[in-house]
Amino acid sequence: MRRRGSFKPLAAALLSLALLLGTALAARAAMPEVKVSPELVEIGAFFQGAEITVSGEIPPGAEAVVEVLGPEATEHLMRKGRRGGLWMNVGEVEVRTAPSLYLARATDPRLLSHQAPEARFGFAALKRRLAAAGGTATPAELDEFLKLKESEDLYRILPQPLEAAAAGGSRLVKAAFRLPTQVKPGTYRVCLSVLEAGRVSGRKCAGLKVAMVGFPALSAALAYEHGVLYGILAVIIAMVTGLVMGYLFRGGGGH
């Protein structure tokens, strides 16, 4: 009696586990795959920005959002105000976990619109994340922060809809993003989110590395790791160039 009684809960537990595994596997099957090309962006002496291509498969009828996110850092800013009729910096503002770059594109641009209530993507969602991270910025100042980044082309919502083409049983989403020249070295995330029936059904991110190479890399390494030596070298090079130019002009006459 006792053994038969203990079998029922065990069977129920096993059934629940199988159900959970099945759900997890089904969810995994719905997760989009995302590819970034190239995976490494090199900043050389003549870097003029770079174009990256992001591609991924989404289920038929689903919407997609692609976001390119730079490394997060705390930004220190100055608040402007009017004192005695003159505009000037009047206080410090700290914005935490701000991505160095935020680019976004969607199959339906309304998903990224500022006005969308409870928006999960775009500036509205980014602002909510920044507000939740703490810092000292008011909501109005966060709006100004987004405008500041937008003015530098570092935060952008691309208005062109993502194009999705049929590929077998699913749809292939492909998008190009232009990284501006002021893009910082670091590890970036390129994320593809899938929305089905208005809900996010999957999100997958791929890494994108941005690194300095050649002379810029050498120069930056010297400047950050051997500051004094770099300063002395900068002075010597400047003085020598100045004096050489002065010497070259000596024969020119005219005074």
Add this chain to the structure above:
Amino acid sequence: MLGTLYLPIAGNGVNIFLLLGLGGVVGFLSGLFGVGGGFLMTPLLIMAGIPSTVAAASDSNQIVAASASGSYAHWRMGNVDLKMGLFLLVGGVAGGTLGVQLIKVLRALGNADFVIKITYVVMLGLIGSYMFVESLQSLRGKVAHPTRREEPPRPSLYARMVQALPWPMRFEKSGVTLSPLMPLILGGFVGVLAAIMGVGGGFIMVPVMVYLLRMPMHVVVGTSLFQILFTCINVTIMQAASNHTVDLILALILLLGSTLGAQFGARLSRRLKADQLKILLASIVLLVMVQILVGLVLAPHLMLGYKGGH
């Protein structure tokens, strides 16, 4: 874009021809007036997309080249008063150190920016207006009295104060006899202002030499460049060591343009009359003052800006 070069410390790509042009124009003014040009170059670089801290520090580095070239050109012409320059430099370094501490205190009190902006407007306004009016009067006066000296008559109270100072010393190159305390104190005063304003101080030093030390304009230009050279060597090394804000590539391009410009400026300075030089510098100083004033009065486009520089 053709000619774009990546600047690793500034973290941005900028057109090489734009930088060469900026360097050339500012270098020309540097050679012409004996000013470092920091008060012009830094805002121009910020407008070209360079972060303000990198703009100011890299500008100091390019001024090293421009002032080395200009100092050399003026040295050959016998326009550098080494003795006066050294006294001004000692005073300037002491004043600069005091000014940096003053800014730290003001920043802690939260009104550093107000003091900096107001100092800019007041100093540029006072110097520019005085130089402009004085040079204009002198130019007009010369028509009636072509044989008179270029310098205006000194105020008697000021002259008495200068004469009352101890240890009078002859400065041969400048043709003046005064106490070494004068260049030390005035150098210190310029150093404090330069530290507050974050510039080399050439545009304050030049009027100080002309009007308060009574030095001839051509010796003023050479001596000012000599003094600026050492100030900017110090600033470049300090900024590179503590803030990592010196962009050598940016400075190299600017200095190529500025050393060329400085040579032409130094030659033209010999051809122009002292009052013509003064009135030109006064006009530029007043223009910069008006630009800063407009920026203070008009509501900014964005209510937030990056911290750094000023």
